[in-house]
Amino acid sequence: MDYKKAGQVSNWFFITSIIAIVGTLFFKDPSQRMTQLILFFIGIALIIGGIVVRIIFWRCPKCKKMLTLGYRLEPDKCPRCRASLLSDEEKK
Ligand SMILES: [Zn+2]
16 A cells, blocks of 8 residues: 555545544434444544554655655655655656
């Protein structure tokens, strides 16, 4: 998985985690406590998944150092080795 794909995947994880956690608000009835709890843990698991993907794959393809974290923050250059992170197609 390249870093751009990793960025998209982790963003997807964060978005779905928000949906899951917001979804818990719709299960207020005591009989739905279990559903609420499961949804909440799914949300937490998705956040952790997103962070893990970022830590493992959100790296410069040249020097393998971690890139800056941030939502949809895709740097043009690696902050460490200054390698251009844009593909040839994007430079045009
Ligand atoms: Zn680099």
